[in-house]
Amino acid sequence: MAKPVILSVDDDAEVLGAIGRDLRRHFRSDYQILKAASGREALEAARTLMSRGTPIALLLVDERMPEMTGTEFLREVRTLLPDARKVLLTAYADTEAAIRGINEVGLDHYLMKPWDPPEQHLYPVLDDLLGDWAATFRPPFEGIRLAGSRWSPQSHALKDFLSRTLTPYAWIDLDTDGATRELIESLSPGLKRIPVVLFPDGTALLAPTTRELAERIGLQTAAQQPFYDLIVVGGGPSGLGAAVYGASEGLRTILIEVAATGGQAGTSSQIENYLGFPGGIGGADLARRATTQARRFGAEVVTARGVAAIRAESPYRVVALEDGTELKCYALLLATGMEVRQLEVPGVEALTGAGVYYGAAPAEAASCRGADVAIVGGANSAGQAALLLARYARKVTMLVRGPSLKATMSSYLIHRIEATGNIEVHAQTSVAGVCGTARLEAIDLLRADTAERYTIPASAMFVFIGSAPRSAVVGDLVERDELGFVITGPDLLRDGKRPKRWPLDRDPFLLETSVPGIFAAGDVRLGSTKRVASAVGEGASAVGMIHKYLESV
Numbered sequence: 001m002a003k004p005v006i007l008s009v010d011d012d013a014e015v016l017g018a019i020g021r022d023l024r025r026h027f028r029s030d031y032q033i034l035k036a037a038s039g040r041e042a043l044e045a046a047r048t049l050m051s052r053g054t055p056i057a058l059l060l061v062d063e064r065m066p067e068m069t070g071t072e073f074l075r076e077v078r079t080l081l082p083d084a085r086k087v088l089l090t091a092y093a094d095t096e097a098a099i100r101g102i103n104e105v106g107l108d109h110y111l112m113k114p115w116d117p118p119e120q121h122l123y124p125v126l127d128d129l130l131g132d133w134a135a136t137f138r139p140p141f142e143g144i145r146l147a148g149s150r151w152s153p154q155s156h157a158l159k160d161f162l163s164r165t166l167t168p169y170a171w172i173d174l175d176t177d178g179a180t181r182e183l184i185e186s187l188s189p190g191l192k193r194i195p196v197v198l199f200p201d202g203t204a205l206l207a208p209t210t211r212e213l214a215e216r217i218g219l220q221t222a223a224q225q226p227f228y229d230l231i232v233v234g235g236g237p238s239g240l241g242a243a244v245y246g247a248s249e250g251l252r253t254i255l256i257e258v259a260a261t262g263g264q265a266g267t268s269s270q271i272e273n274y275l276g277f278p279g280g281i282g283g284a285d286l287a288r289r290a291t292t293q294a295r296r297f298g299a300e301v302v303t304a305r306g307v308a309a310i311r312a313e314s315p316y317r318v319v320a321l322e323d324g325t326e327l328k329c330y331a332l333l334l335a336t337g338m339e340v341r342q343l344e345v346p347g348v349e350a351l352t353g354a355g356v357y358y359g360a361a362p363a364e365a366a367s368c369r370g371a372d373v374a375i376v377g378g379a380n381s382a383g384q385a386a387l388l389l390a391r392y393a394r395k396v397t398m399l400v401r402g403p404s405l406k407a408t409m410s411s412y413l414i415h416r417i418e419a420t421g422n423i424e425v426h427a428q429t430s431v432a433g434v435c436g437t438a439r440l441e442a443i444d445l446l447r448a449d450t451a452e453r454y455t456i457p458a459s460a461m462f463v464f465i466g467s468a469p470r471s472a473v474v475g476d477l478v479e480r481d482e483l484g485f486v487i488t489g490p491d492l493l494r495d496g497k498r499p500k501r502w503p504l505d506r507d508p509f510l511l512e513t514s515v516p517g518i519f520a521a522g523d524v525r526l527g528s529t530k531r532v533a534s535a536v537g538e539g540a541s542a543v544g545m546i547h548k549y550l551e552s553v
């Protein structure tokens with residue numbers, strides 16, 4: 001971290017030079033000594049230092065400055081720099097202003113000019129004030145800082161992206177942090193463009209998209225080539241499995257992921273049943289390891305880029321990205337998984353991202369400290385989220401439609417939930433609506449057995465009510481069932497007959513769709529086992545079949 005700053009402010013160059021010399025002589029080993037020739041210049045400097053995360057320990061300001069007096073300047077920075085020690089340089093005639101300043105601007109001390117000899121009049125006072133400051137100072141976070149409102153969907157989206165890519169960052173809630181709020185106001189007047197991401201080099205991104213943020217933190221967001229042997233659409237466990245095996249077996253492979261890699265598994269706080277991790281592994285950690293592994297074998301992993309459409313132009317398969325860019329390949333793997341079903345009750349749409357979240361417990365857990373939160377759903381994913389949130393929240397209420405958790409949740413999770421004092425399970429209970437103006441405040445509930453209606457307070461509600469396949473991207477190109485699952489292999493054969501437009505003299509491979517060269521793996525595939533291990537296994541197996549397919553292209 002850069003040394004903390006002592007900033008002296010005076011319009012008189014001679015006085016500024018003299019105070020600078022004296023300060024340097026005594027304090028330069030521990031502090032940077034900076035100067036400004038006016039209140040305005042000092043304000044600018046303070047904002048720049050703050051945006052870089054450099055702390056300001058002390059302000060030494062002349063009262064008599066033409067454009068803005070010393071006390072006016074200190075009043076301006078009162079919320080911006082609440083912790084900096086504030087000293088006014090005064091002439092005898094300014095004593096009155098200095099005494100008023102003690103109350104009005106939180107002045108810590110006033111010094112009479114001249115301060116000679118400094119050993120007697122300057123250093124003892126400043127040593128004392130800086131000692132005080134250092135005793136209570138907490139060094140600012142040195143990495144990326146994300147400043148926004150807890151109740152803004154955009155802030156939530158960036159938090160989720162940073163958490164899921166395991167990018168270290170500090171969250172600053174502008175609703176409660178006045179100093180940063182003032183800094184952000186100066187970058188984005190009226191806070192019109194938030195959230196703001198502050199980088200350690202002093203630069204900032206105002207209301208960026210996840211793609212802009214991904215680019216800025218050094219993630220690949222564009223393909224390097226126009227053509228690949230294998231394009232994998234979706235970066236969950238099955239896509240990552242295919243990328244690792246495809247690249248390691250010599251295929252020119254690219255994986256394209258609309259959000260962060262990891263898929264549903266990446267949103268899980270702890271995966272306990274994945275082979276090789278007896279103590280469990282966080283979903284984001286598993287995703288990071290697999291992404292690194294795929295890259296190490298030479299796969300390109302593009303994140304924050306969605307695939308909008310897929311078509312076949314034999315012998316090529318063409319992928320159109322959301323911005324119109326097209327990429328071609330010989331073989332394509334659809335690994336787009338599933339997404340959480342939307343809860344369709346009054347109020348939910350307006351409050352999504354502002355207290356109502358789909359999955360996303362890891363990104364929001366720390367913000368739920370001391371709060372009352374609810375979880376909708378009774379499957380394993382809901383149970384994992386409840387255990388995570390119980391570490392932060394005052395109370396976690398699980399809202400479960402069935403008579404108990406037994407039918408839907410693994411027993412190891414049920415035992416842990418029972419042993420956690422601040423989790424309460426409301427069985428036979430469904431959400432009838434949610435209330436709140438700018439953010440979630442309460443949830444209306446309905447008990448199925450008694451028809452009782454009641455309301456519980458909650459500042460966050462996490463929804464885990466089952467999932468639907470994400471296969472819209474293939475449109476009518478490949479066969480899907482009525483729910484949208486992609487049909488592959490033997491399931492495509494009706495009365496022993498191959499699909500209508502199937503052009504080859506062989507049956508579709510086990511994981512091949514109704515279009516040769518387009519494969520599907522993981523949760524999006526009809527009949528798949530909805531588990532991390534089986535998704536990874538299908539991704540890997542698909543690569544074997546892709547090799548066979550490529551022999552004939």
Ligand SMILES: Cc1cc2nc3c(=O)[nH]c(=O)nc-3n(C[C@H](O)[C@H](O)[C@H](O)COP(=O)(O)OP(=O)(O)OC[C@H]3O[C@@H](n4cnc5c(N)ncnc54)[C@H](O)[C@@H]3O)c2cc1C
Binds near residue numbers: 239256269272337531
């Ligand atoms: C909270 C939670 C906890 C879970 N815990 C466990 C557990 O403990 N153990 C276990 O075995 N299973 C668990 N599961 C299930 C497991 O995570 C899934 O079975 C697995 O992730 C499926 O992997 P997948 O790659 O097929 O699909 P997904 O994980 O759904 O990944 C699909 C990916 O494709 C991307 N995508 C979708 N459309 C596009 C597009 N058009 N362009 C680009 N990218 C796209 C998505 O953003 C996503 O990242 C859990 C699931 C959830 C939700």
